Amino acid sequence: xxxxxxxxxxxxxxSLLTEVAPAVGDGYVRSDVExxxxxxxxxxxxxxxxAHVRVEENEAMRRIFRSAxxxxxxxxxxxxxxxxxxxxxxxxxxxxxxxxxxxxxxxxIELHALVETRDEDxxxxxxxxxxxxxxxxxxxRAISFWPL
Amino acid sequence: xxxxxxxxxxYLQHRWxxxxxxxxxTLERIHGGASRETYRVTVRTIEGGRESxxxxxxxxxxxxxxxxxxxxxxxxxxxxxxxxxxxxxRPLFLETDPRWLDRPFFVMEQVVDAVSDGRxxxxxPYVDHVETIGEQKWRILGEIARSDPASLATRLEAPALxxxxxxxLDYWERVIDEDELxxxxxxxxxxxxxxxxxxxxxxxxxxxxxxYRTGNFLxxxxxxxxxxxxxEMCHLGDAVEDLAxxxxxxxxxxxxxxxxxxxxxxQALAIWQQASGIEIDARxxxxxxxxxxxKGLAIWISSGREYADGRNRDLIMVLAxxxxxxxxxxxxxxxxxxxxxxDDEA
Numbered sequence: 151x152x153x154x155x156x157x158x159x160x161x162x163x164x165s166l167l168t169e170v171a172p173a174v175g176d177g178y179v180r181s182d183v184e185x186x187x188x189x190x191x192x193x194x195x196x197x198x199x200x201a202h203v204r205v206e207e208n209e210a211m212r213r214i215f216r217s218a219x220x221x222x223x224x225x226x227x228x229x230x231x232x233x234x235x236x237x238x239x240x241x242x243x244x245x246x247x248x249x250x251x252x253x254x255x256x257x258x259i260e261l262h263a264l265v266e267t268r269d270e271d272x273x274x275x276x277x278x279x280x281x282x283x284x285x286x287x288x289x290x291r292a293i294s295f296w297p298l
Numbered sequence: 299x300x301x302x303x304x305x306x307x308x309y310l311q312h313r314w315x316x317x318x319x320x321x322x323x324t325l326e327r328i329h330g331g332a333s334r335e336t337y338r339v340t341v342r343t344i345e346g347g348r349e350s351x352x353x354x355x356x357x358x359x360x361x362x363x364x365x366x367x368x369x370x371x372x373x374x375x376x377x378x379x380x381x382x383x384x385x386x387x388r389p390l391f392l393e394t395d396p397r398w399l400d401r402p403f404f405v406m407e408q409v410v411d412a413v414s415d416g417r418x419x420x421x422x423p424y425v426d427h428v429e430t431i432g433e434q435k436w437r438i439l440g441e442i443a444r445s446d447p448a449s450l451a452t453r454l455e456a457p458a459l460x461x462x463x464x465x466x467l468d469y470w471e472r473v474i475d476e477d478e479l480x481x482x483x484x485x486x487x488x489x490x491x492x493x494x495x496x497x498x499x500x501x502x503x504x505x506x507x508x509x510y511r512t513g514n515f516l517x518x519x520x521x522x523x524x525x526x527x528x529x530e531m532c533h534l535g536d537a538v539e540d541l542a543x544x545x546x547x548x549x550x551x552x553x554x555x556x557x558x559x560x561x562x563x564x565q566a567l568a569i570w571q572q573a574s575g576i577e578i579d580a581r582x583x584x585x586x587x588x589x590x591x592x593k594g595l596a597i598w599i600s601s602g603r604e605y606a607d608g609r610n611r612d613l614i615m616v617l618a619x620x621x622x623x624x625x626x627x628x629x630x631x632x633x634x635x636x637x638x639x640x641d642d643e644a
Contacts, residue, residue, distance in 0.1 A: 176326075177326060177329065178326065178327040178328070178329050181329035181330070182329070182613055185613045185614065185616075185617050186613060188617065188621075189613070189616055189617065189620070192620055192621070248480070251480070252480050252481055255480065255481035255482075255483050256481040258481075258483050259481055259482075259483050259486045259487075262483060262486070262487055263486075263490060266487070266490065267494075280483075281631070281634075281635040282635075284483060284484055284487075284627075284631050284635070285631050285635055288484075288624070288627050288628045288631050291624060291627075292624055292628070293620065293621060293624050296551065296552065296621070
């Protein structure tokens, strides 16, 4: 067994804050060391959850598209929503998940702009689902360590 | 002494020809100034055989900054407010000739024995003065709103009252358009909401500091606010814009009750209202508070872009990109989601 990456990052953060920073004479460099420690804490949190967050988020957006697509009159948008809804994340590399996430978010923005001003039941439901999805996304990506 | 110190001494000698000697004794960079490189400088001069010490602040343009700003705007704001009820450091020189320090810079007097770090408000001796610092903070912001914008009107564009909001929103939306690294569904939804529900225009044009918050003023151990800093985003517009920015939850995160970690929100609003002479319109304030979070996101997005592109590798750019983004996304969802549906549009 070897120590996992997030554990090591957190240990390094503690060392930086308690041993390295106090020993640095230059105030500017000391502040930089403290910033690095804060970034390490956030990176440790992200390391463990990065793939999970993105897979969940991508699936949530696809569910929204699947539900809304049949009611979208614009044939071009409907077709893109259906295509995106049918996709799956086949790679768990964060870079691949991010690429899919970017495509899905761009489409989500388009759908959101459409439904938020339409006075129809399906649109209201989609609008609510999008906001719920955004709230869940914010919760998933929250950073528990606050350095500021 | 560093090369920068020697070159700065040469510049000061040029500006103070009456001095027979100008020496930069210490030059320390201050952390966190992402829009300008800021240095605390101690200078020793000899003039007419008399030696004296001067403490200065040097603000130099970085190769690339978190906020694209005009240093002249900031400097003129210090000039306009120096000696008024809005405390600012005394501005000394504005220099745009790159032969001195490679990039434009300005110099002002250092305000000594004062700090700006908001985290200190929780510590002795400052914690004993939170109430009085809070009262001053909101009163001074009211004074800025009350001040005559004519003092800066030659330097700053004066928008029509009804277009104050649009000018700001257009600007910051453009920043997001140009700098986003990934699509931003929350910021985009907020921008659409802001455009659908414009605020009532202000009754008059005001000086807007543009970044008035805890962290951008100096306070001392006796609880006095000694100087308002960082005027680089100063412009003319709706005074409620400044109020909303200063109230933003980010500056006291995660505390939502005491904006800027000082006094309760309602008390702050009452003080500002009295000092500014402006009656707060709840709809206008609500609009500008949503706008404040969008503007914040634009700045954090921009800082992430600057870092990713390698134009500015200051670690503060990453910090700004990661942490405040998470807060402003959350704030916008909390504020817009309940009214984001078509049910609430009317």
